[in-house]
Amino acid sequence: MQQRIDSHQHFWKYNPTTHDWIDETMHKIKRDFMPEDLQPLLKENSFSGCVAVQADQTEEETKFLLSLANSNSFIKGVVGWVNLLDKNVADRLRFFSTEKKLKGFRHVVQGEPDGFMLGNDFKNGIKTLTKFGYTYDILIYHHQLPDAITLANLFPNQPFVIDHIAKPNLKTGNIKKWKEDIKELARAENVMCKVSGMVTEAHWDTWTIDDFTPCLDVVFENFTPDRIMFGSDWPVCNVAASYTTVVRTLENYISALTPSEQERIWFGNAKKFYNLEM
Structure with missing residues (x-):
């Protein structure tokens, strides 16, 4: 049986203020979710490890996830949060640099205005991540x-991964512009793609499964099995x-791929991207 890594999941101790994005329609997840x-679930589905990703934009979140990772060996890596806009971001990265399971960082840009990632402060943050060898x-x-x-394209030496296939409009099925942009993004060889978060973008x-097939076809054609990883969200x-x-x-979708292609999607790509010790 091939090894598997879940490259994208979360932990939290539910707090109505901290997790105010969880509204009444999401009542099923209004509780604690811990290792x-x-x-x-990992064991049942043949996963040997996972990567815990930030859900709250605080350094306390980063420390919380690291504490869980350091006491649970199956948590192989953490994607945390620091303020990438902070002019002292290098000091904060230096502070965390002794944490071996801290692999990269994320900001919830979906909640920011267009152009946020192209601001000078954010770009300085990304440049600093590159210096410290972190993913984004x-x-x-x-x-x-x-x-x-x-x-x-501005940072060809920075390893990036796109979460949730960039959230195409699965409810309407109108993916023409998304398809063009994914094709363009995939030309940047420093970018990988997580097949994750699709079910929550659909009805x-x-x-x-037919709702996802057109988008999966686009992702697999452009990123290929060499740059795709699985995440449960x-x-x-x-x-x-x-x-x-x-x-x-x-x-079901990748069942016709070769065993080595499937291995890269389930395991190899995430291990390599996040430099995980298995």
Whole structure:
């Protein structure tokens, strides 16, 4: 059986203020989600490890995830948060640099105005990440892809990964502009793509695999199995699908690929990108 890594999941101790993005429609995830909740799901679906990604924009979140990673061996890496706009960002990265499981950083750019990633302060933050050897997860909506393309080309030596295939409009199926932009973004060889977060962009109660196939076709044609990794987006996925359902969806889609291609998608690409020790 091939090894697997879940490249994108979250932990939290639910707080109505901190997690105010979880509204009443998402009542299923209005509770704590901790390593003991995830570990059985990983085991059940043949995963040997995971990468915990920030959900809150504080350094306390980074420290919280690192404490979980350092006490749970199956958490192989952490994508944390620092203020990339801070002129002293290098000091903050230096502070965290002794944490071996800290692999990269993310900012919730989907909540920022267009042009945010192209501001001088943010670009300085990315330049500093490169110096320290950290990855960067790009979390955006599809209409922000042009900025991501520019950013990726400005920093060809910075490893980027696009989260949730840049959130195409799965509810309407109108993906023409997203498709053009994904094709352009994939030309930047320093960018990888997480097949993650799709079920929550579709109609939660009525989605079918056919809703995802056109987008998956675009991602696999342009990024190829060499630059794609699986992420569950657990526990957020629970509002629209179980952990196992999310896994089965990708299993079905890639079933015709070669064993080595499948291994890269499930394991090799995430291990290499995040420099994980397995």
